[in-house]
Amino acid sequence: MSIHFVGIDPETDEDGCPTVWVDTDTADLLIQSYQADTQTTATCDGLSPARVPIPPGETVIRIPARMAPIIRKALDELDPGVR
Template sequence: MALRFIGIDPNTGTGESPTVWFDESMNELIIQGWKPGSELETECAAFEVPGHASGIPDHEAVVRVPARMVPILREACDAAERAELR
């Protein structure tokens, strides 16, 4: 695994650190965020997407990141896109 740090929540304080990395070997974004409350997780699990089963598979998770991290997420997406072009 070749993780490249992209950014951390600019309002990070002690005990809170939503973070974004780019895994160069897998060409994947890695996102650390807050665990959602059970109400949000239930809502996400119930959301129906055509062609997909409802629910959240055991090997997947829902995380929350603040909207102020959009520039960091955009940078991570750009890194992933550049990697695909190589």
């Protein structure tokens, strides 16, 4: 497993720290962020094309929009054409 830190929410405080890593072996993004509230989760669940409830072991997370550059950086790091 080869996990690399990419970035952290630029507005991180002591109460939360949305963070992004990449696993270059699997080309997966690893994201720590805020768990969506019940209403948001239910709405996403209802809009899912899978038409089944969100299964155990999965959840809806909310990533602050200000982290978009960090997500792009992570995707670029995983793109073989960019490396």
